[in-house]
Amino acid sequence: MQDNRDNHPLDLSYLTEIVGHDPEFMIEVFETFTEQTPFYMAELEDALAKKDWKRVAECAHKIKPTFTYVGRGDVKDFVQLIENGARKQENLPHVAEQIASLNSLIDKIYQQIERTIVEVKLKYKL
Template sequence: MINLTKSKEDLDLSYLKEMSGDSAEFMIEMLDTLVEQIPLYIEDLQKAVDAEDWKAVSEFAHKVKPTFYYVGREDVRDYVQVIERNAKEGVDLAIIPSALAEIKAELAVVLAQVAKSRTALERQL
């Protein structure tokens, strides 16, 4: 489920800080990559859901899942994991379209949070 409290907070970039050695330049590059990749992954995931290709749904969900962890949105990552697991196991498939719709709606919030974090990182350069 989406944690609406996290939607109103700044992103927790501690994982990226640790991974980058606290390099603002590297973190900006990672955020830029995420902004480019997440919508593409979600689009692929939506196409697979629309086609009811559950194997592909599981694979695309697995691919996008870690990107939310990198920016401290474990709530979204965990929700994507529900999609991945359900598609892989063939259970509760009926909830997948609505779960994905919630994730897509939250994606706009996440991308706004990323933009705000990126701006703060640019000030450090």
């Protein structure tokens, strides 16, 4: 299952629906994601380290929609699992493993975003 998420491409249909074919705004959304996600993840990891499961759930809830904007609805669904596990305080060791997996996924998404920004700039001659 993890491998499937690792290789999942960005789906820009939702972003295109929101911003139209405005390449500069698309790039801005991608850059905002790459700038803000480390803060969200630091907050999530801090809550995990403190075993503050309510806060883990809140942090997961907060970061969840950002994956839709960058075309990774599959990761949004994965974060929903983290949120649910933390909120219900079920299988907490698995929640910790999922957060570690999320970090790895985010690194892959950053790479996808970098490539997509280059493609958008080439396509629209920016």
